[in-house]
Amino acid sequence: MDVLAEANRMIARGENVISLAVGQPAAPAPQAARDAARLMLDHGRVAYTDALGRGDLRERIARHYQDAYGQSVASERIMVTTGSSAGFNLAFLAAFDPGDRIAIAAPGYPAYRNILKALGLVPVEHEVDASTGYVFTADHLRHLHESGPVAGVLVASPANPTGTMTPRDELRRLVEYADAAGIRFISDEIYHGLTYGQAEETALAFSDSPLVVNSFSKYYCMTGWRIGWLVLPPSLVRAAERIGQSLYISAPEMSQVAATAVFDSRDELDAVRTGYIRNRDLLAARLPGLGYRDIAPIDGAFYAYARIPEGAIGSTAFAKSILERCHVAITPGTDFDQRRGEGFVRLSYACDHASLGEALDRMQALLRG
Template identity: 50%
Template sequence: MPLKVGRGAATPPFLVMDVIAAANARAAAQPAGAPGILRMEVGQPGLGAPQGAVDAAMRALQANAPMGYTEALGLPSLRARIARHYAEHYGASVPPARIAVTVGASGAFPLAFLAAFEAGDAIAMAAPFYPPYANILTALGMRPQILPCDAATRFQPTLAMLEALHPRPAGLIIASPCNPAGTMLAPEALAAIAAWCHAAGVRLISDEIYHGLTWGTVAESTAAALSPSAIVVNSFSKYWSMTGWRVGWLVLPEDLARPVERLAQNMFISAPHIAQVAAEAAMDCVAELEGRKAAYATSRALLLDGLPRAGIDRIAAADGAFYLWCDISALSNDSVAFTARLLAEAGIAATTGLDFDPGRGAHFMRLSYCGDAALIAEAPARIARFLGR
């Protein structure tokens, strides 16, 4: 008799991870002296943790300080430092008791979803979207409710879309800046959506992981300052360049702080102790991190100037994050094949749009520009040659 397989076994892949594997294999097979692979497939800063974070971790290790479990919601000093960040950056008062340090943003999402929703609940999100939103929800027995968005809505949901939903979903996930398009909600639009969600009994989850990486067009605004019922997700992976350290956080409404703590105690115990020490120090490395941001801005400007001349001229407004969401429908209706050829023939690793929009993603690809700026600058010329320009 066959053994039962759980619903989680059917979770779709996160396709960018397959692209990473293919790019790694191609790089390993490259002959000496061959042009390098341009790693534009993954949202991982090319530089590691800021020096102050590394120094703090080294001091703790050299002192042979105990690195056991922390409290499930994180080191009190780190939670207090995150609370200070909200006061300084947004003018928002967020008590440390409402902050939960998590195993990256990836660990934050299942905690938030399990605390806020039940199996069978519908949770709305704009498409294109970060794939694990839908995949984690599905694995937990919840239902992603997709709101198709496009350039006309700047790839963000609108209040009109939400008001038209009948029945109303249990929750709404927003991201500003968003992955993959990099677009943002204007502060007034975010405030209106937050107010509507609170009044309608729709739990708002605001993914703010790319805050700090914005390019001057739209001001950052946090849902933590706009709604008493919203959940905010953030991480040290992007602005703070600490992807592998696996530290993120949640800002929770009062009614979910203890439920999330209970879940964290049982699911993760705590985020890694040494990583929390480093993360707290990273929050004071402003000068170094702003220097890295300036390098991303240079890469962004080079790509926005060079890609249209290379033949890719339909690009979403890149207000923030470090991605370009490129409409390649004039070049291909199969972005999986297109990006595979781009890697094989031009040495550029890019991500198929199907990762972010199963319905329309065959006409899109995502390019990341957070790697080495000198290498990223080569991309337009390589693409032009690939397209025969």
């Protein structure tokens, strides 16, 4: 976000900055979502809903699990949240007590670590790297748990910042080990719908115990609408509902109405995804020629995570130089991995294809002369 802030200041000065820094689609929310919101505004009344969310949206999300994964999920287990950010808060508060140790991968989304610490929980990070395809495995979880018991584990697939997916069999092993060891499994599935090659799988395919966090921000192109959902084990629904009543009252009703409609926009959304595939292919083809190394498998989401070119003094200084000299914003790896992140950067390819090509041309002029 600091990189984005500086890029925005440059843009305000009239400088032509291309941002590969922030993980949000350049495409607008689908027409059906906007039409539904406009109709509600015309009606005039936007109100609180039940803390768990509108019934029609919860039922539509439940149908999505049947359509997308062949899984029967009761709508009573679904809670609509103010984006996935609120979903993580609610999941952590409902499932854990202060002092509990929660396993996560490094590199990983920095908000995991920050939210856990803010809630009095203890993040326990396990390093993943190119040698293991950046995948957090059941063996990693077993090692952490045997070294010092963990109460929970959070796994993202596709992952941020790497874009790496957990293979289906490995996800099954993770869920089964967690169940057997009494570890709460939280599955971050917010990039589902944005996979290239292997199909994504929900953790709910292997057990009813996981807490699943999802969002309308990424595949559905609704970042600023702040709308997401949780699938909860039956034993945690009432706890999450009561916490949500106190913290949020409810997710914004107009966003809930728009989200219900967006499920009918598959053609529009898949066209956006096709654009990401073009961008992904371009990035994968050109990054090695620019000197980037140890590139994580770009299985899904819209990120590439890579070691900075040899000779660069660190990702923070490297990203600052790229922004100042190329007018291209990229994200230093420091927040994603506190120990090794200064050697890496994340590049988002959620922009339009022409902008990505121009950004790569600018970096090539600087890095390769």
